[in-house]
C-alpha cells in the first residue's frame with residue numbers, strides 16, 4: 001500500500017481526485033474495490049498483534065477496509081477535519097454521532113427544522129434512553145440561549161434546513177453551545193462540503209448523507225461523520241466497531257468516484273438553481289407571498305437571511321422551495337404536470353427531483369407542527385440537477401401554469 005504524503009497541501013480539486021488513494025502492488029490508477037469481509041495474517045502472532053493494535057493493518061471490514069478508508073481520508077481532506085468515519089447511510093451517521101457520546105441524564109438541543117428521521121431520533125428514540133431533546137426555532141438565537149444549559153451535551157442543527165431552507169447562524173449558535181460545554185453537531189447535507197465548512201464556523205462534528213451530492217448520481221446510500229482525532233478514535237470508532245453500521249466497500253468506491261466530480265457538479269447545479277429561482281420568482285402560478293416570499297432560494301437577495309447566507313456559505317446551493325397557488329391540490333397538479341423533473345424525495349442527484357414534504361418526508365409530523373415549521377400543504381422542494389437549466393425552466397413554468 002502506498003500513500004501520498006503531500007495531500008494535505010494540495011488544493012481542493014486535487015484532493016477530490018487524488019486524496020486518500022491507497023495503491024496496491026498492482027499500481028492501478030483508479031481506486032481498487034477491496035470487496036472482502038476479512039483479512040488474513042501471516043502468523044498467529046501477527047493476528048494477536050493486529051488485534052492489540054500493536055501492528056498496523058486491517059482486521060475485519062466492520063472495523064475498517066482499504067476502500068472505505070480511502071473515502072474517509074478524502075472526506076477528511078475535503079472538510080479540513082482531523083478524522084472521519086464512514087457509515088452505511090446518512091441516518092446511520094446521525095444516529096452514531098449522537099449515540100456514541102450520549103448517556104442517560106444528558107440533554108440535546110436540536111433545531112426544530114431538521115430531516116424527518118432526525119426528529120424521530122430526538123422525539124421517540126432518545127427519551128427511551130433517558131436523554132431529553134429540546135427542540136428550538138433554529139433561527140431564533142434567544143431560543144438557543146434559553147434552551148442550552150450545563151446539562152446540554154449536544155447541540156444539533158441543519159443549515160440550510162430541510163425543506164424550509166431557513167439558515168442558522170452557525171458561529172453564534174456554536175458560541176452559545178461552547179459557553180456551556182456542549183458540542184455542536186451539524187448536518188451539512190443541503191450546503192454540501194463545497195459550499196459550507198461548519199468546522200471553520202465553530203462546529204465540532206459534521207455529518208453527511210453521502211447518498212446525496214457526494215454520490216450525486218442516485219446510486220448508493222452512505223454517510224460520513226467528521227471531527228477531531230480524539231472524538232473519532234475514542235468515542236465514535238468503538239461505537240461503530242461494536243454496533244456495525246459499516247459502509248460497503250463497493251459503496252465507498254462509488255462515493256470516491258462521486259467525490260472526483262463533486263466540485264464541478266455542485267458549481268453547475270448552483271448556477272442552474274440560481275437561474276431557475278430567478279426565472280420562477282415572479283411567476284403568476286406562485287401563491288401570494290406571506291411574511292416570506294413564495295419562492296425561497298438561499299442565493300437570492302430576497303431570502304429572509306440573505307446576509308447570513310453570504311457570510312457563511314460560498315453559494316446558494318441546488319435546493320429551492322416554493323409554493324404554487326392552490327394549496328395541496330395545486331402542489332399535486334404541479335408535480336403531476338412535470339414532464340422532465342421526477343417526483344422523488346431524494347436530492348443532490350444529477351437528475352432534478354421534486355417532492356411535496358407535507359405528504360412525504362415530513363408526513364409524520366402533525367399538521368400544526370408542520371405549520372409551525374413553515375411546511376405548508378402548498379410547499380414543494382426542488383433539487384436542481386445537471387440537466388440544461390432552460391429545459392428545467394420550461395418544464396417548471398409550464399407545470400406552474402397548470403397548478404394555479
Ligand SMILES: *Cc1c(COP(=O)(O)O)cnc(C)c1O
Pocket residue numbers: 089090091092094115158162187189190208209210211212221222223347
Ligand atoms: C437524506 C438526509 C439524511 C439521511 O440520509 P440517508 O442517507 O437517506 O440515510 C439526513 N439529513 C439530511 C439533511 C438529508 O437530506
